[in-house]
Amino acid sequence: MSRKYTIGVDYGTQSGRAVLVDLSNGAEIADHVTPYPHGVIDEKLPTSGQMLGHDWALQHPDDYIEVLRRSVPAVIKASGIDVGDVIGLAIDFTACTMLPVDEDRVPLCFKPEWQNNPHSWVKLWKHHAAQDEADRLNAIAAERGEKFLPRYGGKISSEWMIAKIWQIVNEAPDVYEATDLFTEATDWVISQLTGQFVRNSCTAGYKSIWHKQEGYPSREFFKALDPQMENIVGTKLRGDIEALGTKAGELTAAMAELIGLRAGTAIAVGNVDAHAAVPAVGVVGPGKLVMAMGTSICHMLLGTAEVEVEGMCGVVEDGIIPGYLGYEAGQSAVGDIFEWFVEESVPGYVKEAAENDGVSVHQWLTERAMQYKPGETGLLALDWWNGNRSVLVDTNLTGVLVGYTLLTKPEEVYRALLEATAFGTRKIIDAFHSNGVPVHEVYACGGLPQRNGLLMQIYADVTNREIKIADSKQTPAVGAAMFAAVAAGSSNGGYDSIVDAAGAMARVREETYKPIPENVAMYEKLYQEYTLLHDYFGRGTNDVMKRLKALKGQG
Numbered sequence: 001m002s003r004k005y006t007i008g009v010d011y012g013t014q015s016g017r018a019v020l021v022d023l024s025n026g027a028e029i030a031d032h033v034t035p036y037p038h039g040v041i042d043e044k045l046p047t048s049g050q051m052l053g054h055d056w057a058l059q060h061p062d063d064y065i066e067v068l069r070r071s072v073p074a075v076i077k078a079s080g081i082d083v084g085d086v087i088g089l090a091i092d093f094t095a096c097t098m099l100p101v102d103e104d105r106v107p108l109c110f111k112p113e114w115q116n117n118p119h120s121w122v123k124l125w126k127h128h129a130a131q132d133e134a135d136r137l138n139a140i141a142a143e144r145g146e147k148f149l150p151r152y153g154g155k156i157s158s159e160w161m162i163a164k165i166w167q168i169v170n171e172a173p174d175v176y177e178a179t180d181l182f183t184e185a186t187d188w189v190i191s192q193l194t195g196q197f198v199r200n201s202c203t204a205g206y207k208s209i210w211h212k213q214e215g216y217p218s219r220e221f222f223k224a225l226d227p228q229m230e231n232i233v234g235t236k237l238r239g240d241i242e243a244l245g246t247k248a249g250e251l252t253a254a255m256a257e258l259i260g261l262r263a264g265t266a267i268a269v270g271n272v273d274a275h276a277a278v279p280a281v282g283v284v285g286p287g288k289l290v291m292a293m294g295t296s297i298c299h300m301l302l303g304t305a306e307v308e309v310e311g312m313c314g315v316v317e318d319g320i321i322p323g324y325l326g327y328e329a330g331q332s333a334v335g336d337i338f339e340w341f342v343e344e345s346v347p348g349y350v351k352e353a354a355e356n357d358g359v360s361v362h363q364w365l366t367e368r369a370m371q372y373k374p375g376e377t378g379l380l381a382l383d384w385w386n387g388n389r390s391v392l393v394d395t396n397l398t399g400v401l402v403g404y405t406l407l408t409k410p411e412e413v414y415r416a417l418l419e420a421t422a423f424g425t426r427k428i429i430d431a432f433h434s435n436g437v438p439v440h441e442v443y444a445c446g447g448l449p450q451r452n453g454l455l456m457q458i459y460a461d462v463t464n465r466e467i468k469i470a471d472s473k474q475t476p477a478v479g480a481a482m483f484a485a486v487a488a489g490s491s492n493g494g495y496d497s498i499v500d501a502a503g504a505m506a507r508v509r510e511e512t513y514k515p516i517p518e519n520v521a522m523y524e525k526l527y528q529e530y531t532l533l534h535d536y537f538g539r540g541t542n543d544v545m546k547r548l549k550a551l552k553g554q555g
Protein backbone atom coordinates (compact mmCIF):
# COMPACT_ATOMS: atom_id res chain seq x y z
CA MET A 1 0.00 0.00 0.00
CA SER A 2 1.31 3.51 -0.80
CA ARG A 3 2.23 5.84 2.04
CA LYS A 4 -0.71 7.68 3.56
CA TYR A 5 -0.83 11.25 4.81
CA THR A 6 -3.09 13.58 6.72
CA ILE A 7 -3.17 17.36 7.01
CA GLY A 8 -3.34 19.20 10.33
CA VAL A 9 -4.29 22.87 10.28
CA ASP A 10 -3.36 24.92 13.35
CA TYR A 11 -5.24 28.19 13.82
CA GLY A 12 -3.11 30.45 16.06
CA THR A 13 -3.66 34.02 17.21
CA GLN A 14 -1.96 35.75 14.26
CA SER A 15 -1.88 33.11 11.55
CA GLY A 16 -2.96 29.65 10.50
CA ARG A 17 -0.63 26.90 9.27
CA ALA A 18 -1.13 23.61 7.47
CA VAL A 19 1.22 20.66 7.90
CA LEU A 20 1.19 17.55 5.75
CA VAL A 21 2.29 14.57 7.83
CA ASP A 22 3.44 11.06 6.93
CA LEU A 23 1.33 8.66 8.99
CA SER A 24 4.00 5.97 9.15
CA ASN A 25 6.42 8.05 11.26
CA GLY A 26 4.98 11.52 11.90
CA ALA A 27 7.46 13.20 9.54
CA GLU A 28 6.36 16.70 8.54
CA ILE A 29 6.59 16.58 4.77
CA ALA A 30 5.51 20.17 4.08
CA ASP A 31 4.14 23.14 5.96
CA HIS A 32 2.75 26.52 4.97
CA VAL A 33 1.71 29.54 7.03
CA THR A 34 -1.00 32.03 6.08
CA PRO A 35 -1.02 35.20 8.19
CA TYR A 36 -4.59 36.32 8.84
CA PRO A 37 -5.26 39.20 6.42
CA HIS A 38 -7.14 41.10 9.16
CA GLY A 39 -4.91 39.94 12.04
CA VAL A 40 -6.26 40.63 15.51
CA ILE A 41 -8.89 43.37 15.30
CA ASP A 42 -8.44 45.26 18.57
CA GLU A 43 -8.61 48.93 17.60
CA LYS A 44 -11.39 49.51 15.08
CA LEU A 45 -13.91 47.58 13.02
CA PRO A 46 -12.69 47.00 9.45
CA THR A 47 -16.16 47.82 8.05
CA SER A 48 -17.24 51.07 9.71
CA GLY A 49 -13.99 52.12 11.35
CA GLN A 50 -15.85 52.23 14.69
CA MET A 51 -13.37 52.29 17.58
CA LEU A 52 -13.48 49.23 19.85
CA GLY A 53 -13.44 49.40 23.63
CA HIS A 54 -10.59 48.46 25.97
CA ASP A 55 -9.95 44.73 26.13
CA TRP A 56 -11.73 43.94 22.86
CA ALA A 57 -10.17 41.45 20.45
CA LEU A 58 -12.03 40.33 17.32
CA GLN A 59 -11.24 38.35 14.19
CA HIS A 60 -12.61 37.99 10.66
CA PRO A 61 -14.10 34.52 9.89
CA ASP A 62 -13.04 34.68 6.25
CA ASP A 63 -9.41 34.75 7.39
CA TYR A 64 -9.88 31.17 8.60
CA ILE A 65 -11.15 30.07 5.18
CA GLU A 66 -8.26 31.95 3.57
CA VAL A 67 -5.85 29.72 5.53
CA LEU A 68 -7.49 26.65 3.94
CA ARG A 69 -7.56 28.27 0.49
CA ARG A 70 -3.87 29.11 0.57
CA SER A 71 -2.08 26.70 2.90
CA VAL A 72 -3.71 23.37 1.97
CA PRO A 73 -2.89 23.59 -1.79
CA ALA A 74 0.57 24.90 -0.86
CA VAL A 75 1.47 21.82 1.22
CA ILE A 76 0.13 19.46 -1.45
CA LYS A 77 2.21 21.24 -4.09
CA ALA A 78 5.37 21.42 -1.97
CA SER A 79 5.20 17.72 -1.04
CA GLY A 80 4.61 16.48 -4.59
CA ILE A 81 2.46 13.61 -3.26
CA ASP A 82 -0.66 12.20 -4.91
CA VAL A 83 -3.64 13.97 -3.38
CA GLY A 84 -5.46 10.61 -3.26
CA ASP A 85 -3.05 9.54 -0.51
CA VAL A 86 -4.32 12.26 1.83
CA ILE A 87 -6.83 10.30 3.93
CA GLY A 88 -7.92 12.95 6.41
CA LEU A 89 -7.80 16.54 7.63
CA ALA A 90 -8.26 17.96 11.13
CA ILE A 91 -7.87 21.38 12.67
CA ASP A 92 -7.01 22.86 16.03
CA PHE A 93 -7.84 26.38 17.13
CA THR A 94 -7.38 29.00 19.77
CA ALA A 95 -10.31 28.86 22.20
CA CYS A 96 -12.70 30.12 23.33
CA THR A 97 -12.79 31.92 20.00
CA MET A 98 -16.49 32.19 19.24
CA LEU A 99 -18.98 33.68 16.80
CA PRO A 100 -22.71 34.08 16.22
CA VAL A 101 -24.10 32.49 13.03
CA ASP A 102 -27.53 32.41 11.35
CA GLU A 103 -29.70 29.37 10.38
CA ASP A 104 -27.42 28.71 7.38
CA ARG A 105 -24.31 29.00 9.58
CA VAL A 106 -23.40 32.28 7.91
CA PRO A 107 -21.47 34.47 10.40
CA LEU A 108 -23.62 37.48 11.31
CA CYS A 109 -20.68 39.77 10.56
CA PHE A 110 -20.84 38.70 6.87
CA LYS A 111 -24.36 40.16 6.64
CA PRO A 112 -24.80 43.82 5.66
CA GLU A 113 -27.39 44.38 8.38
CA TRP A 114 -25.02 43.25 11.15
CA GLN A 115 -21.50 43.94 9.87
CA ASN A 116 -21.23 47.29 11.64
CA ASN A 117 -22.12 45.82 15.02
CA PRO A 118 -18.90 44.67 16.77
CA HIS A 119 -20.86 41.96 18.60
CA SER A 120 -21.58 40.18 15.31
CA TRP A 121 -17.84 39.47 14.80
CA VAL A 122 -15.65 36.63 16.06
CA LYS A 123 -14.63 37.25 19.66
CA LEU A 124 -11.05 36.01 19.93
CA TRP A 125 -9.92 34.00 22.98
CA LYS A 126 -8.17 37.08 24.37
CA HIS A 127 -11.24 39.33 24.13
CA HIS A 128 -11.41 40.34 27.80
CA ALA A 129 -14.30 42.80 27.75
CA ALA A 130 -16.70 40.34 29.40
CA GLN A 131 -15.00 40.50 32.81
CA ASP A 132 -18.05 42.12 34.45
CA GLU A 133 -20.20 39.28 33.19
CA ALA A 134 -17.65 36.70 34.35
CA ASP A 135 -17.56 38.26 37.84
CA ARG A 136 -21.35 38.25 38.10
CA LEU A 137 -21.59 34.72 36.67
CA ASN A 138 -19.13 33.48 39.29
CA ALA A 139 -21.01 35.21 42.11
CA ILE A 140 -24.35 33.74 40.97
CA ALA A 141 -22.86 30.26 40.50
CA ALA A 142 -21.26 30.39 43.97
CA GLU A 143 -24.48 31.63 45.58
CA ARG A 144 -26.46 28.84 43.93
CA GLY A 145 -23.83 26.27 44.93
CA GLU A 146 -23.41 25.17 41.33
CA LYS A 147 -21.51 21.88 41.21
CA PHE A 148 -19.67 22.86 38.07
CA LEU A 149 -17.69 25.70 39.65
CA PRO A 150 -14.97 23.58 41.35
CA ARG A 151 -14.31 21.84 38.03
CA TYR A 152 -13.16 25.23 36.72
CA GLY A 153 -10.85 26.06 39.59
CA GLY A 154 -13.62 28.02 41.35
CA LYS A 155 -14.01 30.64 38.60
CA ILE A 156 -15.26 30.80 35.04
CA SER A 157 -13.00 33.05 32.96
CA SER A 158 -14.16 36.07 30.99
CA GLU A 159 -12.41 34.39 28.05
CA TRP A 160 -14.90 31.54 27.99
CA MET A 161 -18.14 31.12 26.03
CA ILE A 162 -20.90 31.88 28.53
CA ALA A 163 -19.37 35.18 29.72
CA LYS A 164 -18.87 36.23 26.10
CA ILE A 165 -22.46 35.36 25.18
CA TRP A 166 -23.78 37.22 28.22
CA GLN A 167 -21.85 40.31 27.14
CA ILE A 168 -23.73 40.11 23.81
CA VAL A 169 -27.06 39.76 25.65
CA ASN A 170 -26.25 42.85 27.71
CA GLU A 171 -24.74 45.09 25.06
CA ALA A 172 -26.39 43.91 21.84
CA PRO A 173 -29.66 42.10 22.57
CA ASP A 174 -30.61 42.42 18.90
CA VAL A 175 -27.50 40.44 17.88
CA TYR A 176 -28.36 37.83 20.52
CA GLU A 177 -31.88 37.60 19.17
CA ALA A 178 -30.69 37.24 15.55
CA THR A 179 -28.19 34.50 16.42
CA ASP A 180 -29.23 30.97 15.53
CA LEU A 181 -26.14 29.34 17.05
CA PHE A 182 -23.15 30.47 19.07
CA THR A 183 -20.26 28.35 17.92
CA GLU A 184 -16.59 27.95 18.63
CA ALA A 185 -14.63 29.00 15.54
CA THR A 186 -13.14 25.50 15.42
CA ASP A 187 -16.62 23.94 15.06
CA TRP A 188 -17.64 26.58 12.51
CA VAL A 189 -14.66 25.85 10.25
CA ILE A 190 -15.42 22.11 10.43
CA SER A 191 -19.04 22.84 9.47
CA GLN A 192 -17.78 24.75 6.43
CA LEU A 193 -15.62 21.78 5.40
CA THR A 194 -18.29 19.09 5.88
CA GLY A 195 -21.59 20.91 5.47
CA GLN A 196 -22.69 19.57 8.89
CA PHE A 197 -22.60 21.19 12.29
CA VAL A 198 -21.16 19.17 15.16
CA ARG A 199 -19.55 20.44 18.35
CA ASN A 200 -16.42 18.89 19.86
CA SER A 201 -16.31 17.71 23.46
CA CYS A 202 -13.05 19.53 24.19
CA THR A 203 -14.25 23.11 23.68
CA ALA A 204 -17.72 22.21 24.98
CA GLY A 205 -16.12 20.90 28.18
CA TYR A 206 -13.40 23.47 28.82
CA LYS A 207 -15.02 26.59 27.45
CA SER A 208 -18.82 26.11 27.59
CA ILE A 209 -19.29 24.43 31.01
CA TRP A 210 -20.47 21.14 29.46
CA HIS A 211 -19.96 17.91 31.38
CA LYS A 212 -19.97 14.41 29.88
CA GLN A 213 -22.43 13.06 32.46
CA GLU A 214 -24.27 16.22 33.54
CA GLY A 215 -24.46 18.21 30.31
CA TYR A 216 -24.64 22.03 30.44
CA PRO A 217 -25.70 24.00 33.55
CA SER A 218 -29.44 24.03 34.31
CA ARG A 219 -32.12 26.31 32.82
CA GLU A 220 -32.48 27.86 36.28
CA PHE A 221 -28.83 28.83 36.28
CA PHE A 222 -29.06 30.45 32.86
CA LYS A 223 -32.33 32.15 33.88
CA ALA A 224 -30.56 33.54 36.93
CA LEU A 225 -28.02 35.13 34.60
CA ASP A 226 -30.70 36.62 32.36
CA PRO A 227 -34.23 35.40 31.55
CA GLN A 228 -33.37 35.73 27.84
CA MET A 229 -30.80 32.96 28.32
CA GLU A 230 -33.13 30.48 30.03
CA ASN A 231 -33.49 28.18 27.01
CA ILE A 232 -30.07 28.71 25.51
CA VAL A 233 -28.98 25.06 25.84
CA GLY A 234 -31.74 23.78 23.57
CA THR A 235 -31.50 26.72 21.18
CA LYS A 236 -28.33 28.71 20.60
CA LEU A 237 -26.01 26.12 22.16
CA ARG A 238 -27.70 23.10 20.57
CA GLY A 239 -25.76 20.57 18.52
CA ASP A 240 -24.38 17.07 18.96
CA ILE A 241 -21.16 16.94 20.99
CA GLU A 242 -18.61 14.41 19.76
CA ALA A 243 -15.35 13.14 21.27
CA LEU A 244 -11.94 14.14 19.86
CA GLY A 245 -10.88 11.98 16.92
CA THR A 246 -14.49 11.34 15.84
CA LYS A 247 -15.16 11.81 12.14
CA ALA A 248 -17.30 14.93 11.85
CA GLY A 249 -18.11 14.22 8.23
CA GLU A 250 -16.52 14.23 4.80
CA LEU A 251 -15.13 17.06 2.70
CA THR A 252 -17.86 18.53 0.48
CA ALA A 253 -17.34 18.74 -3.29
CA ALA A 254 -17.34 22.57 -3.17
CA MET A 255 -14.71 22.73 -0.43
CA ALA A 256 -12.69 19.99 -2.12
CA GLU A 257 -12.45 22.16 -5.19
CA LEU A 258 -11.55 25.23 -3.14
CA ILE A 259 -8.72 23.61 -1.19
CA GLY A 260 -7.48 21.00 -3.65
CA LEU A 261 -8.28 17.78 -1.76
CA ARG A 262 -10.57 14.91 -2.77
CA ALA A 263 -14.27 15.18 -1.94
CA GLY A 264 -15.10 12.60 0.72
CA THR A 265 -11.82 13.03 2.65
CA ALA A 266 -12.42 12.29 6.36
CA ILE A 267 -12.67 15.42 8.51
CA ALA A 268 -12.28 15.12 12.31
CA VAL A 269 -14.28 17.15 14.82
CA GLY A 270 -12.65 20.43 15.90
CA ASN A 271 -10.00 20.62 18.61
CA VAL A 272 -8.05 23.20 20.63
CA ASP A 273 -4.43 24.11 19.82
CA ALA A 274 -2.89 23.24 23.18
CA HIS A 275 -4.92 20.06 23.59
CA ALA A 276 -3.97 18.76 20.14
CA ALA A 277 -0.29 19.23 21.02
CA VAL A 278 -0.35 16.71 23.89
CA PRO A 279 -0.31 13.45 21.87
CA ALA A 280 2.06 15.09 19.38
CA VAL A 281 4.81 15.06 22.03
CA GLY A 282 3.90 11.48 22.94
CA VAL A 283 2.08 12.27 26.18
CA VAL A 284 -0.84 9.85 26.57
CA GLY A 285 -0.75 9.26 30.35
CA PRO A 286 -0.53 11.11 33.72
CA GLY A 287 2.43 12.87 35.39
CA LYS A 288 3.65 14.75 32.31
CA LEU A 289 2.81 18.43 31.95
CA VAL A 290 2.75 19.79 28.39
CA MET A 291 3.28 23.53 27.89
CA ALA A 292 2.11 24.98 24.56
CA MET A 293 4.26 28.12 24.58
CA GLY A 294 3.51 30.99 22.21
CA THR A 295 1.51 34.19 22.55
CA SER A 296 0.21 32.63 25.76
CA ILE A 297 0.95 29.37 27.56
CA CYS A 298 -1.53 26.56 28.03
CA HIS A 299 -0.53 23.92 30.58
CA MET A 300 -2.01 20.50 29.91
CA LEU A 301 -1.93 17.48 32.23
CA LEU A 302 -3.69 14.12 32.47
CA GLY A 303 -5.06 12.61 35.67
CA THR A 304 -7.02 9.59 36.78
CA ALA A 305 -9.32 11.29 39.31
CA GLU A 306 -11.29 14.56 39.30
CA VAL A 307 -9.75 16.84 41.92
CA GLU A 308 -10.07 20.56 42.67
CA VAL A 309 -7.10 22.75 41.86
CA GLU A 310 -7.22 26.49 42.52
CA GLY A 311 -7.58 28.55 39.39
CA MET A 312 -7.23 25.79 36.85
CA CYS A 313 -9.08 26.49 33.61
CA GLY A 314 -10.88 23.20 33.81
CA VAL A 315 -10.91 19.44 34.20
CA VAL A 316 -12.76 17.55 31.48
CA GLU A 317 -13.25 13.81 31.12
CA ASP A 318 -11.71 12.69 27.78
CA GLY A 319 -10.94 16.38 27.18
CA ILE A 320 -7.41 15.70 25.90
CA ILE A 321 -6.88 11.93 25.64
CA PRO A 322 -9.80 9.47 25.90
CA GLY A 323 -9.83 7.55 29.18
CA TYR A 324 -8.25 10.31 31.29
CA LEU A 325 -9.33 13.47 33.00
CA GLY A 326 -7.69 16.30 31.11
CA TYR A 327 -6.53 19.27 33.22
CA GLU A 328 -5.84 22.70 31.70
CA ALA A 329 -4.35 25.85 33.21
CA GLY A 330 -2.69 28.80 31.56
CA GLN A 331 -1.08 32.22 31.36
CA SER A 332 -2.90 34.74 29.17
CA ALA A 333 0.26 36.48 27.96
CA VAL A 334 3.79 35.15 27.59
CA GLY A 335 5.23 35.76 24.09
CA ASP A 336 2.79 38.68 23.96
CA ILE A 337 4.63 40.33 26.88
CA PHE A 338 7.99 39.94 25.16
CA GLU A 339 6.45 41.34 21.99
CA TRP A 340 5.01 44.31 23.87
CA PHE A 341 8.48 45.08 25.23
CA VAL A 342 10.15 44.77 21.83
CA GLU A 343 7.49 46.83 20.05
CA GLU A 344 6.67 49.46 22.65
CA SER A 345 9.45 49.76 25.12
CA VAL A 346 12.98 49.31 23.77
CA PRO A 347 15.02 52.40 22.94
CA GLY A 348 15.88 53.20 19.31
CA TYR A 349 19.54 52.28 19.80
CA VAL A 350 18.57 48.66 20.50
CA LYS A 351 16.55 48.41 17.30
CA GLU A 352 19.41 49.93 15.30
CA ALA A 353 22.01 47.64 16.87
CA ALA A 354 19.86 44.57 16.20
CA GLU A 355 19.39 45.66 12.60
CA ASN A 356 23.13 46.23 12.17
CA ASP A 357 23.84 42.78 13.62
CA GLY A 358 21.21 41.25 11.33
CA VAL A 359 19.27 39.68 14.22
CA SER A 360 15.79 40.23 15.64
CA VAL A 361 15.38 42.51 18.64
CA HIS A 362 14.34 39.43 20.64
CA GLN A 363 17.64 37.73 19.75
CA TRP A 364 19.72 40.84 20.44
CA LEU A 365 18.18 41.25 23.88
CA THR A 366 18.41 37.52 24.63
CA GLU A 367 22.13 37.35 23.80
CA ARG A 368 22.77 40.14 26.30
CA ALA A 369 20.28 38.91 28.92
CA MET A 370 22.16 35.59 28.90
CA GLN A 371 25.23 37.29 30.39
CA TYR A 372 23.40 37.87 33.70
CA LYS A 373 23.11 35.35 36.51
CA PRO A 374 19.76 34.78 38.24
CA GLY A 375 19.16 37.69 40.65
CA GLU A 376 21.87 39.86 39.11
CA THR A 377 19.49 42.34 37.44
CA GLY A 378 17.85 43.25 40.76
CA LEU A 379 14.51 43.19 38.95
CA LEU A 380 11.34 41.22 39.58
CA ALA A 381 8.12 41.33 37.55
CA LEU A 382 4.55 40.08 37.80
CA ASP A 383 3.54 38.59 34.44
CA TRP A 384 0.06 40.06 34.26
CA TRP A 385 0.27 42.24 31.14
CA ASN A 386 -2.90 40.51 29.90
CA GLY A 387 -4.41 39.63 33.27
CA ASN A 388 -3.96 36.39 35.18
CA ARG A 389 -5.56 33.22 33.86
CA SER A 390 -4.26 30.79 36.51
CA VAL A 391 -4.32 30.56 39.46
CA LEU A 392 -6.05 33.88 40.19
CA VAL A 393 -8.41 33.93 37.17
CA ASP A 394 -8.67 37.70 36.93
CA THR A 395 -8.25 39.63 33.71
CA ASN A 396 -8.34 42.93 35.62
CA LEU A 397 -4.88 42.33 37.05
CA THR A 398 -2.02 44.18 35.31
CA GLY A 399 1.77 44.12 35.06
CA VAL A 400 4.36 45.15 37.67
CA LEU A 401 8.12 45.61 37.52
CA VAL A 402 10.05 46.21 40.74
CA GLY A 403 13.69 47.21 41.09
CA TYR A 404 14.38 49.78 38.36
CA THR A 405 17.41 52.06 38.80
CA LEU A 406 19.01 54.68 36.56
CA LEU A 407 21.41 51.97 35.41
CA THR A 408 18.76 49.43 34.37
CA LYS A 409 19.36 48.15 30.82
CA PRO A 410 16.68 46.98 28.35
CA GLU A 411 18.18 43.46 28.29
CA GLU A 412 17.81 43.28 32.09
CA VAL A 413 14.13 44.17 31.82
CA TYR A 414 13.74 41.60 29.05
CA ARG A 415 15.32 38.95 31.29
CA ALA A 416 13.03 39.92 34.19
CA LEU A 417 10.02 39.49 31.90
CA LEU A 418 11.21 36.03 30.79
CA GLU A 419 11.69 35.11 34.46
CA ALA A 420 8.27 36.47 35.47
CA THR A 421 6.52 34.16 33.02
CA ALA A 422 8.52 31.21 34.40
CA PHE A 423 7.41 32.11 37.95
CA GLY A 424 3.81 32.20 36.68
CA THR A 425 4.25 28.67 35.32
CA ARG A 426 5.81 27.54 38.63
CA LYS A 427 2.66 28.75 40.46
CA ILE A 428 0.56 26.55 38.19
CA ILE A 429 2.81 23.49 38.55
CA ASP A 430 2.82 23.89 42.34
CA ALA A 431 -0.98 24.16 42.39
CA PHE A 432 -1.39 20.88 40.49
CA HIS A 433 1.43 19.01 42.20
CA SER A 434 0.32 19.88 45.73
CA ASN A 435 -3.34 19.04 45.02
CA GLY A 436 -2.94 15.45 43.87
CA VAL A 437 -2.26 15.87 40.15
CA PRO A 438 1.48 15.13 40.13
CA VAL A 439 3.87 16.76 37.67
CA HIS A 440 6.99 14.61 37.24
CA GLU A 441 8.04 15.61 33.75
CA VAL A 442 7.62 18.77 31.67
CA TYR A 443 7.33 18.95 27.88
CA ALA A 444 7.34 22.16 25.83
CA CYS A 445 6.14 22.89 22.34
CA GLY A 446 5.01 25.93 20.34
CA GLY A 447 6.97 28.83 18.91
CA LEU A 448 8.91 29.89 22.03
CA PRO A 449 11.01 26.76 22.73
CA GLN A 450 12.26 26.88 19.12
CA ARG A 451 13.27 30.51 19.40
CA ASN A 452 14.65 31.10 22.86
CA GLY A 453 17.00 28.70 24.64
CA LEU A 454 17.56 31.13 27.52
CA LEU A 455 13.83 31.15 28.21
CA MET A 456 13.75 27.35 28.36
CA GLN A 457 16.78 27.17 30.69
CA ILE A 458 15.07 29.69 32.99
CA TYR A 459 11.92 27.53 33.01
CA ALA A 460 13.99 24.42 33.88
CA ASP A 461 15.73 26.32 36.71
CA VAL A 462 12.59 27.97 38.11
CA THR A 463 10.50 24.78 38.04
CA ASN A 464 13.47 22.57 38.99
CA ARG A 465 12.38 20.08 36.37
CA GLU A 466 13.98 18.74 33.20
CA ILE A 467 12.18 20.04 30.11
CA LYS A 468 11.77 17.98 26.95
CA ILE A 469 11.18 19.84 23.71
CA ALA A 470 8.91 18.81 20.83
CA ASP A 471 10.82 17.83 17.73
CA SER A 472 8.45 19.79 15.56
CA LYS A 473 7.94 23.42 14.65
CA GLN A 474 4.20 22.91 14.38
CA THR A 475 3.28 20.57 17.22
CA PRO A 476 -0.47 21.34 17.48
CA ALA A 477 -0.82 20.86 13.71
CA VAL A 478 0.94 17.49 13.96
CA GLY A 479 -1.42 16.56 16.81
CA ALA A 480 -4.36 17.59 14.62
CA ALA A 481 -2.93 15.42 11.81
CA MET A 482 -2.92 12.49 14.30
CA PHE A 483 -6.58 13.08 15.15
CA ALA A 484 -7.29 13.20 11.38
CA ALA A 485 -5.66 9.75 11.10
CA VAL A 486 -7.97 8.50 13.85
CA ALA A 487 -11.01 10.00 12.11
CA ALA A 488 -9.97 8.21 8.89
CA GLY A 489 -9.53 4.92 10.76
CA SER A 490 -7.11 2.01 10.32
CA SER A 491 -9.14 0.47 7.51
CA ASN A 492 -8.23 3.51 5.41
CA GLY A 493 -4.57 3.61 6.39
CA GLY A 494 -5.03 5.68 9.56
CA TYR A 495 -5.17 4.58 13.21
CA ASP A 496 -7.82 3.17 15.54
CA SER A 497 -6.93 5.37 18.50
CA ILE A 498 -4.93 8.47 19.37
CA VAL A 499 -2.68 6.29 21.56
CA ASP A 500 -1.77 4.18 18.49
CA ALA A 501 -1.25 7.33 16.40
CA ALA A 502 0.99 8.90 19.07
CA GLY A 503 2.98 5.65 19.38
CA ALA A 504 3.91 5.81 15.72
CA MET A 505 4.06 9.55 15.06
CA ALA A 506 5.05 11.56 18.18
CA ARG A 507 8.58 12.97 18.46
CA VAL A 508 10.64 14.89 21.04
CA ARG A 509 14.22 16.12 20.66
CA GLU A 510 17.07 14.20 22.24
CA GLU A 511 18.59 17.19 24.00
CA THR A 512 16.67 18.53 26.99
CA TYR A 513 16.97 21.51 29.35
CA LYS A 514 18.18 20.35 32.78
CA PRO A 515 17.99 22.46 35.96
CA ILE A 516 21.35 23.97 37.04
CA PRO A 517 21.54 23.58 40.87
CA GLU A 518 22.97 27.04 41.70
CA ASN A 519 20.34 28.72 39.49
CA VAL A 520 17.60 26.63 41.11
CA ALA A 521 18.70 27.86 44.55
CA MET A 522 18.70 31.55 43.57
CA TYR A 523 15.39 31.26 41.72
CA GLU A 524 13.85 29.63 44.79
CA LYS A 525 14.60 32.88 46.70
CA LEU A 526 13.25 35.04 43.88
CA TYR A 527 10.14 32.86 43.64
CA GLN A 528 9.41 33.52 47.32
CA GLU A 529 9.57 37.27 46.52
CA TYR A 530 7.35 36.72 43.46
CA THR A 531 4.82 34.93 45.67
CA LEU A 532 4.74 37.86 48.12
CA LEU A 533 4.06 40.33 45.28
CA HIS A 534 1.60 37.92 43.63
CA ASP A 535 -0.50 37.57 46.77
CA TYR A 536 -0.26 41.25 47.72
CA PHE A 537 -1.57 42.52 44.38
CA GLY A 538 -3.57 39.47 43.34
CA ARG A 539 -5.41 38.34 46.46
CA GLY A 540 -7.00 41.58 47.58
CA THR A 541 -4.47 43.16 49.97
CA ASN A 542 -4.03 46.00 47.52
CA ASP A 543 -6.53 46.27 44.65
CA VAL A 544 -4.70 49.23 43.11
CA MET A 545 -4.66 47.57 39.68
CA LYS A 546 -8.43 47.37 39.65
CA ARG A 547 -8.84 50.93 40.92
CA LEU A 548 -6.52 52.20 38.20
CA LYS A 549 -8.40 50.26 35.56
CA ALA A 550 -11.69 51.72 36.80
CA LEU A 551 -10.26 55.26 36.66
CA LYS A 552 -8.99 54.55 33.15
CA GLY A 553 -12.53 53.56 32.18
CA GLN A 554 -13.83 56.90 33.49
CA GLY A 555 -11.08 58.92 31.83
Ligand SMILES: Nc1ncnc2c1ncn2[C@@H]1O[C@H](COP(=O)(O)OP(=O)(O)O)[C@@H](O)[C@H]1O
Nearest residue numbers: 012013014294295335336339362446447451452
Ligand atom coordinates in the same frame (compact mmCIF):
# COMPACT_ATOMS: atom_id res chain seq x y z
N1 LIG B 1 13.35 35.11 20.14
C1 LIG B 1 12.19 35.20 20.81
N2 LIG B 1 12.19 35.11 22.14
C2 LIG B 1 11.05 35.17 22.86
N3 LIG B 1 9.84 35.35 22.30
C3 LIG B 1 9.78 35.46 20.96
C4 LIG B 1 10.94 35.40 20.15
N4 LIG B 1 10.55 35.55 18.86
C5 LIG B 1 9.21 35.70 18.87
N5 LIG B 1 8.73 35.63 20.12
C6 LIG B 1 7.33 35.67 20.59
O1 LIG B 1 6.65 34.50 20.10
C7 LIG B 1 5.24 34.76 20.09
C8 LIG B 1 4.57 33.98 18.97
O2 LIG B 1 4.64 32.62 19.25
P1 LIG B 1 4.01 31.52 18.25
O3 LIG B 1 4.08 30.22 18.94
O4 LIG B 1 4.68 31.63 16.93
O5 LIG B 1 2.54 32.07 18.01
P2 LIG B 1 1.06 31.60 18.44
O6 LIG B 1 0.96 31.71 19.92
O7 LIG B 1 0.18 32.59 17.75
O8 LIG B 1 0.89 30.21 17.94
C9 LIG B 1 5.10 36.26 19.94
O9 LIG B 1 4.34 36.70 21.02
C10 LIG B 1 6.55 36.82 20.02
O10 LIG B 1 6.65 37.89 20.91
Ligand SMILES: O=C(CO)[C@@H](O)[C@@H](O)COP(=O)(O)O
Nearest residue numbers: 012013094095125294295296
Ligand atom coordinates in the same frame (compact mmCIF):
# COMPACT_ATOMS: atom_id res chain seq x y z
O1 LIG C 1 -6.83 29.13 25.62
C1 LIG C 1 -6.34 28.44 24.78
C2 LIG C 1 -6.58 26.99 24.80
O2 LIG C 1 -7.46 26.63 25.80
C3 LIG C 1 -5.47 28.93 23.66
O3 LIG C 1 -6.15 28.73 22.50
C4 LIG C 1 -5.10 30.40 23.81
O4 LIG C 1 -4.35 30.54 24.98
C5 LIG C 1 -4.28 30.90 22.60
O5 LIG C 1 -3.13 30.13 22.35
P1 LIG C 1 -1.83 30.70 21.51
O6 LIG C 1 -0.99 31.43 22.49
O7 LIG C 1 -2.32 31.55 20.39
O8 LIG C 1 -1.14 29.44 21.03
